[in-house]
Amino acid sequence: MREELLRIEKLSKLFTLGLFFKRQVWALREVSFEVKRGEIFALVGESGSGKSTAGKVILRLEKPTSGSLLFEGKDPFRLGKEYTSLVSAVFQDPRASLNPRMKVRDILEEPLLVHGEKDRREKAVRALQKAGLDVNFLERKPENLSGGQRQRVAIARAIVLNPKLLVADEPTSSLDMSYRAGILELFSKLKGEGISTLLITHDLRAVERIGDRVGVLYRGRLVEVGPATDVLKKPLHPYTQYLVSTMPVRHPSLRREYGEDFSEDFEALCPFFSRCKQRLKECEEGVKEVRIDGRVVSCNLY
Ligand SMILES: Nc1ncnc2c1ncn2[C@@H]1O[C@H](COP(=O)(O)OP(=O)(O)O)[C@@H](O)[C@H]1O
Ligand SMILES: [Mg+2]
DSSP: OOOEEEEEEEEEEEEEEOSSSOEEEEEEEEEEEEEETTOEEEEEOSTTSSHHHHHHHHTTSSOOSEEEEEETTBOGGGSOTHHHHHEEEEOSOHHHHSOTTSOHHHHHHHHHHHTTOSOHHHHHHHHHHHTTOOGGGGGOOGGGSOHHHHHHHHHHHHHTTOOSEEEEESTTTTSOHHHHHHHHHHHHHHHHTTOEEEEEESOHHHHHHHOSEEEEEETTEEEEEEEHHHHHHSOOSHHHHHHHHTSSSSOGGGOOOOOOOSOTTOOOSSTTTTTOTTOOGGGGTOOOEEEETTEEEEOTTO
């Protein structure tokens, strides 16, 4: 059993929109999962399911409305800037997250300066090499690099302070196909060096490739969590079954048709209630959480 690094317990986040006509959106609702030391935990779900919000709360960029967050047993919101050296971010588009005209050297040394670290050049070179780029890249600028190289610089910056966890939000979505596999493999390699990753993605192929465990979010609720291979091979929650069935070709036997959501406003406890073809009478009353073979599934079918 791997040791726990990050624990999220019944985490909820409510956003309120509009000044006069207020509209509230639950981006996360009572979401619980843990990320273990040395694992890649993937958080999947379609657009708007709350993945980025979860990442932002973990990075302390958003405050939770309720619930708790513990990193190595401590509340990140009570820690100082040391937390930013333990947990760092890799974003979707390195063109937006890196200053195109700064030298890679300065990009990598900036976090070291902020944290008062010594031997900045050596540490920058080491991070660069771990990210798969050689020392010559120090003098280059992101504007002259390929998309894949740019994302490697962003990853080098994220690991320069030796973090324990990377929160990577769609890290391959802005890249050409030809660079994606290399970047995913890099997260696997970093795992071997003791850096865990929370991989936020809507791409089940990425999960299949490098994910150890996966959590499936739908409308702010975590419907299923478990070992990635098990969840992809034999999804238990009807929503996960739907997601896997829409994955290109790999699992055609699991393909199913699902209609559009017909009751947006219905406040069912199961977020998939209105679309679910397998729903039961009791689903109107609520949903129970079941533990099966290392998996947690919120569904009354089990
Ligand atoms: N800053 C915000 N203000 C208001 N609503 C937000 C904000 N951020 C996210 N949301 C809403 O929360 C929900 C989840 O969004 P997000 O976490 O970005 O999902 P995902 O990353 O899975 O696409 C969406 O309905 C989105 O519109
Ligand atoms: Mg997102």
